[in-house]
Amino acid sequence: MPSPLDLVDLPFLRTATIEVLLLAVAGGLLGAWIVLRRLAFFAHAVGGATFPGLVVADATGLRPIVAALAVALAYAGGVHRAGTRVGGRAADAVTGLLLVAALALGVILASDVYHSGARVDRLLFGTLLGLDGGDLAAAAAAAAIAAVATLLLGPAWLASGFDRAGARTLGAPVGLADALLLVLVAVAVVTALPAVGALLTTALFIVPAATARLLARSVPGLLATSVTVAALQGVVGVYVSLWADVPPGSAIAVLGAALYAVVALARAGVRQLDTA
């Protein structure tokens, strides 16, 4: 069993640990807004939808983040356009339809065009090896943007999510703020791709916030708990990933799901005691 100190001592693990801590800030903060604004499906889908971009980048030597960003922004634009035109549940259908199309395109590209083979695994579930300064810089930028956006746009996101019709009369540009939220989620999710992969960005962007949502009584409380849970889950996940030799994305996802289940059960138990 590896020593937990390896997380600090071994250079590649140190890089991975810093990476997940930075991603915990971006994922924890934006995740809180994602969960409050019921954008979980979009946040999950935008990660998966980058898959064809990653396959092309992998085969052509393009920087994965750049290719993924292009696909993610196009995807966010498509969903936003559909959302403003059809609204509500129909927008969810468009989110799903575009995701399936993107995944199918990625599979065709990986299997029949570029013959990506075993590397597909890494694109889908992330890796601890090969994270570099560029990945760290991208994650740091995402963390900074998420923090600044939470400070500046948080009140508008909250008002709009609480009561959209009423918020429109407040004079703040809630429509613009909402569009920016989709863009920020798309950008931040892309920075998480190298570490956790296209299919499991949810592990850092939704699951910690969903767990925090069960506990928090205020919005600042939700933001703080969400970042803390994401950081905890991320660091322990990196360690488990090394120990069990599984991709970090899956280790973080399993831990996150387990923690959510424990908190949800404990909360249900407390409620039952309260009413008994």
Added chain:
Amino acid sequence: MNALVECSGLAAGYGGAPVIHDVSFAAGAGETVVVLGPNGGGKTTLFRALLGEIEPMAGRAQLRDRTAYVAQADRTSLDFPVSALDVALMGALAHGRWWLPPSRADRRSAAAALERVGLAAEAATRFGELSGGQRQRVLIARALVQDARILLLDEPLAGVDPASAEGIAALFGELSGDGRTLLVSSHDIESARRYERVLCMNRRQVAYGPPAETLTRAVLEQTYGSEIVVIDGSGDRVRALAVQHHDHEH
């Protein structure tokens, strides 16, 4: 009279045939107007046209001062982790620099607004844990923090117990005393007498004027059609109830 709310020859809808047409009325500062009509009669469509969410298909719909829309409390996100004070504070977004965190003055104004609606003691209570009437008051407090001069209230008394409804109606009187103009959509014909003006709508404007002139048997029958139950039409004052349906118009 300087009208703050004015519609002239308004027709509006969502593409296709207009949902409402021939709506022409005006309300000045401090006037309270109740909008009566059956479900699907176009009350919500009228509000949406006034708020600029939908373009008029004909005529004009204008609000000439700062306006707040007060939604039905159960149309808000009741599960949000926000206190009554947090909700009132949302009104501070209207003060211009919405990207700045709420200032001390904003917090004071939110606390004062909660006090004004009689909820100072509930400032820290979670919005979702308040009663229906209390939630409605908090949303009105948010409109006060916005310093709205015109309030559009969508069925504010629906699902509120009679005692709370009485309190909210008294609050409407105070707001109108401040010179604020209130447009209140309602199902309740009896309580419509409290307002200075009644706008009867059934896809078109049936009548607009003081309660004594508008709440007549003929007007109510035109407004509600078969949904009306006249309880006592013998005297000069008609007593009537509209049959409630539980579907929502959009």
